[in-house]
Amino acid sequence: MRVLVVEDEPRMAELIVGIIDRAGFVADTVPGVADADHALEFLPYDAAVLDLGLADGDGLTLLARLRARRSGLPVLVLTARDTLDDRVAGLDAGADDYLIKPFAGAELVARLKALLRRPGHSLGVMLEAGTLTFDTIGREARAGGTALPLARQELAILEHLLRRFGRVVPKALLEEKLYGDGGELESNAIPVHVHHLRKKLFDAGAGCTIHTVRGVGYFLTDGITE
Amino acid sequence: MVVGFAGLVIKAYRIAHGLSEEGQADVFVEEFMKEAAWSFPLFAAVVLATVVVTVRTSLAPLKQASNRASRIDPTSPGVRLDNVGVPNELLSLVAAINEALDRLERGFETQRRFTGDAAHELRTPLAILTSGLEAMPESDEVRRLRQDVMRMTRLVEQLLRIARLDALPIDTRPTVDLGEITTAVVEQLAPWAVGLGCTIALEPPPAPIVISGDADALASAVRNLIENAVHHTLAGTEVVVAVNAPAQVRVTDHGPGIPESDRANVFSRFWRAPGQARTGAGLGLAIVAQVAHAHRGSIGIEDGPQAGANFVLNLKPSSQ
Numbered sequence: 001m002r003v004l005v006v007e008d009e010p011r012m013a014e015l016i017v018g019i020i021d022r023a024g025f026v027a028d029t030v031p032g033v034a035d036a037d038h039a040l041e042f043l044p045y046d047a048a049v050l051d052l053g054l055a056d057g058d059g060l061t062l063l064a065r066l067r068a069r070r071s072g073l074p075v076l077v078l079t080a081r082d083t084l085d086d087r088v089a090g091l092d093a094g095a096d097d098y099l100i101k102p103f104a105g106a107e108l109v110a111r112l113k114a115l116l117r118r119p120g121h122s123l124g125v126m127l128e129a130g131t132l133t134f135d136t137i138g139r140e141a142r143a144g145g146t147a148l149p150l151a152r153q154e155l156a157i158l159e160h161l162l163r164r165f166g167r168v169v170p171k172a173l174l175e176e177k178l179y180g181d182g183g184e185l186e187s188n189a190i191p192v193h194v195h196h197l198r199k200k201l202f203d204a205g206a207g208c209t210i211h212t213v214r215g216v217g218y219f220l221t222d223g224i225t226e
Numbered sequence: 227m228v229v230g231f232a233g234l235v236i237k238a239y240r241i242a243h244g245l246s247e248e249g250q251a252d253v254f255v256e257e258f259m260k261e262a263a264w265s266f267p268l269f270a271a272v273v274l275a276t277v278v279v280t281v282r283t284s285l286a287p288l289k290q291a292s293n294r295a296s297r298i299d300p301t302s303p304g305v306r307l308d309n310v311g312v313p314n315e316l317l318s319l320v321a322a323i324n325e326a327l328d329r330l331e332r333g334f335e336t337q338r339r340f341t342g343d344a345a346h347e348l349r350t351p352l353a354i355l356t357s358g359l360e361a362m363p364e365s366d367e368v369r370r371l372r373q374d375v376m377r378m379t380r381l382v383e384q385l386l387r388i389a390r391l392d393a394l395p396i397d398t399r400p401t402v403d404l405g406e407i408t409t410a411v412v413e414q415l416a417p418w419a420v421g422l423g424c425t426i427a428l429e430p431p432p433a434p435i436v437i438s439g440d441a442d443a444l445a446s447a448v449r450n451l452i453e454n455a456v457h458h459t460l461a462g463t464e465v466v467v468a469v470n471a472p473a474q475v476r477v478t479d480h481g482p483g484i485p486e487s488d489r490a491n492v493f494s495r496f497w498r499a500p501g502q503a504r505t506g507a508g509l510g511l512a513i514v515a516q517v518a519h520a521h522r523g524s525i526g527i528e529d530g531p532q533a534g535a536n537f538v539l540n541l542k543p544s545s546q
Contacts, residue, residue, distance in 0.1 A: 009350055015357035022361075080349035082386075102353035102379050105360045168413040213416040214464075215428030216409060221417065 001025040003112065004048040006036045006062070007078070008055045016049060016078070019105040020112070033057040040066070045073060047115055049108070052079040052090070060093045067094035074115035078103065110165055117163070127162040130207025130222050134162050143204035153178055154197045157190070161210060161220040170217040194218055234258055287311035291320060303331040338393040345386035352379050377506075380453075384509040387446050388495070391513065396440045396520040404435040404444070404541065405469045411448045412467055415456070423461045426452060429468040437473050437544045439521050444541075447517035447525075448475055450510035451537050455479035457506060458535060472543035473523075480534045489527050514539065 003020050005027050007013040013029040020027040028043070030036045032054050040048070052059040063075055077095040079086070090098050096118075097111050117125075127134040131144040139155055141148045150158065156178055160169050174190050198210045202224070211219050237254050291307040298305045306327060309320045355375050362368050412428045419426045448467075455465040458481035468476045484492060484499075491497045493515035498508045511525075514537075518525040523541035530536035 009354070011354050012350060012357070015354060015361065018361050019357060080346055080353075101349045102356040102375075105357055166417055168416050170409075170413065211417070211420050211425075213412065213426060213428070215430055215467075216412050216416065219417055221420070 001046050001116065002043065003027045004036065004039055004043075004045045005029040006032075006048060006054065006059060007051040008032060008053075009051075012051075016108070019108055020049075022105075023109040023112070025112075031055065033059070033062045036062055037065070040071075040073070047074040047076065047112060049076050049078050049112070050095070052077060052081055052086075060089065063090075063093045063095060074118065076108075076111055076115060078108070106166065110167075114163060127159065127165075129162055129165055129220060132162075132201070132206040132208055134159060143201070143206040146204065148200055148204055148206075150197065150200065151193070153193045154200070157193055157197055157218075161218060165220055168213055168217050168219045172217075174217070234261060284313055288313075288316060295323075298327070303327070303334050335393075338389055341385060341389035341392075345382050345389060348382045352382060381507045381509070384450075384507060384513060387513050388509060388516070391443065391516050391520070396443050396517070398439050398521050400438065400440065401436055401544065402439050402441045402444065404437055404439075404473055404475065405431045406434070407441055407445050408448050408467060408469050408475055411445050411452060415449065415452050419452075419456045419465065422456060424456055424459050424463055424465060426456065426465045426467060429466060431469045431471055433471070435469060435471060435473055435543075437521075437541050439541065440517075443517045443520065447514045447539060448477075450513045451475070451477045451539065454506075454510045455481070455535065455537070458482065473541040475539040475541075477537045477539075478530055478534060480532070483533050484527050484535050492527070493525065 001024075003025050005013055005016050005020070007016060007029060008031045010031075013031070017027040017029055025046075027049075028039065030039050033056050036048075036050075039045075050059045050063060054062075059077065059079075063077070066073060066075070074096045075094065076097045076099060077090045078099050078101065079090070080101045082100045087098050096115050099108060099111060125136040127136060132141060134141045136159060141150055141155065141158060157174055160174060160177065171190050179189070194210060194212070201208060201210065207224065208220055208222055209224055211221060213219065234254075234257065237257070241254055287308065287310065291309075291312065294305060294307055306324045307320045309317055309324075312320050352375065356372075356379070359368060359372050359375060409428060409430060412426055416426050452465060452467060455477050456479075459465050459479035460481060463480035465480075466476075466478045468474075468478070470476060488499055492499075493511050494508075495512040496508045497512075515525050518539055518541070521541050523539065525537065525539050528536045528538050
C-alpha cells in the first residue's frame with residue numbers, strides 16, 4: 001500500500017510519513033505540486049494526502065488536474081484552512097475527505113483506511129478494533145481468534161461501527177441501512193440489537209466498547225469502559 | 227393698524243426735522259406706546275420662530291451625521307459621516323472626523339488580520355507538536371504534554387473564530403436547520419466527551435427547526451456551549467443538549483452552576499470566575515454571545531430544576 005504525501009513543511013511531512021508507516025503502509029513525500037505531478041506519473045500510488053497551501057501552487061489545482069485526467073486516486077486533503085467554504089471548495093475539486101490541522105494520527109489513519117476500503121480500492125476486507133477482526137466478505141467476526149455468534153443485524157451494526165471507528169454512527173443511519181426506508185420498525189429495534197452486541201463483545205473480551213450517544217447514535221472505541 | 231403706523235412715521239419725521247412744535251415729542255412717545263407697543267411681542271415671536279426654523283434646517287445634515295456617528299462601532303468600521311448639505315463652516319470638521327475614522331479602520335483591519343493570520347499560522351506547528359507527541363512512547367509526562375497541546379489547540383481555534391467573527395460580517399440569510407446543525411456538533415463532540423469521562427445526550431426536536439443563519443457560526447456557538455458544559459460537568463454525568471421549538475438550543479450540565487453574581491460576566495472575552503481552575507481561556511462563551519448577537523438572538527443562563535448550569539440560546543424563528 002503506497003501513499004503519496006504532498007506537504008511542504010519538512011517536519012510535518014516527516015511526521016505524517018511516520019504515522020502512515022506505523023499503520024503498516026509505505027509513504028513517499030514530495031514538497032510541491034510539480035514534484036507531486038511527477039511522482040504520480042511514475043508510481044502507482046494507492047492514495048494521496050494533500051496539503052493545500054504549497055510553496056509552488058495550490059493543492060486544489062493539482063487535485064483538479066488529477067480529476068480532469070479521470071484519475072480515481074483517493075485523495076485526503078489535510079490543511080489548516082477550515083472554513084465551510086474551504087471545505088466545500090476542497091470537496092468540489094474532487095477531494096474524497098478533508099481533515100483539518102492539527103489532527104490526531106489515529107484519525108488520519110482511520111480516514112485513509114476508509115478511503116482505501118471503498119469499492120474498487122486496494123485495502124483488504126478485514127476491519128479491526130481491540131482483539132476484534134471482522135471479515136467483510138466472509139461476514140464473520142472474531143474476538144481473540146474465536147468466532148463470535150452474531151445475528152445478521154448485529155453483524156451489520158458492528159460493520160458500520162467498525163468502518164467509522166471512533167466516530168458517531170447515527171441511529172437513523174443504522175435504521176435506514178438495516179431496515180430500508182419504508183419498513184415498519186419498532187423504535188427500540190436498534191437499541192435492542194446494540195444491547196445484545198455489546199454484551200457479546202464484552203463476554204468475548206473483544207477489547208472494544210460500544211458507546212451510546214443518547215438521541216444521536218453509537219460509536220466504537222478501543223478499550224473497555226462501562 | 228397700517229394707518230396708525232404711517233401716522234407715527236410721519237410724526238417721527240416731522241419731530242426729527244424740527245417741523246413739529248415743541249413738546250410734541252412727549253405726546254408722540256405716549257401715542258407710540260398706545261398705538262404700537264402691542265406689536266413688540268408678536269415681532270419677537272416671529273423673529274424667534276424664524277431663527278429656530280433656520281437653525282434647525284441648516285443643522286439637519288449635522289443631526290443626520292451625529293445619528294450616523296452614534297452607530298459607529300468596531301463591527302461597522304466602514305461607516306462615514308455624510309457631508310451633503312452640511313454648512314460650509316462645518317465641512318472641514320466632518321472631513322477631519324472621517325479621516326480619523328479611516329485611520330482607525332486601518333488600525334482595526336491590521337489588528338484583525340494579524341490575529342487571524344497568527345491563529346492560522348499556528349495550526350501547522352500545532353499539528354507538528356500533536357503528531358510528534360503521538361509518536362513518543364507513553365509516559366505520564368507525554369500524556370500531560372498532550373493535554374497541554376490540546377488546550378493550546380482549542381485556544382488557537384477560538385482565537386481564529388473570534389478574529390473571523392470580528393472581521394467578517396456574518397451572512398444570516400441562508401436557510402439552515404438548527405436541529406441538524408446541533409446533531410452534527412453532538413456527533414463530533416461525543417467521543418471527545420467520553421474520553422474526558424462524561425457523556426453528551428441530544429434531545430432532538432420532533433420536526434426540523436428551520437431558521438435563517440450562518441451554519442458555520444451557529445455550529446461554533448453550539449460547539450462552544452457544549453464544550454463549556456463538558457468542562458464543567460462532574461465526572462460521570464451527562465450533558466443534555468435540547469433543541470426546542472421555535473428556535474432554541476438548551477445545554478444543561480451537572481456541574482457547580484453559575485452564581486448569580488457571575489452571570490453578567492461569563493460572556494465577556496477572557497473572563498474567568500475568580501478561583502476557578504483554568505479549563506479554558508474564557509473565549510468560548512464570548513463566541514456564543516457574539517454569534518447570538520449577530521443572529522439577533524440571545525444567550526442567557528436560567529435556573530434549572532437541578533443544580534448545574536443551564537444555558538439557553540434563543541434564535542429568531544424564520545417566520546420573523
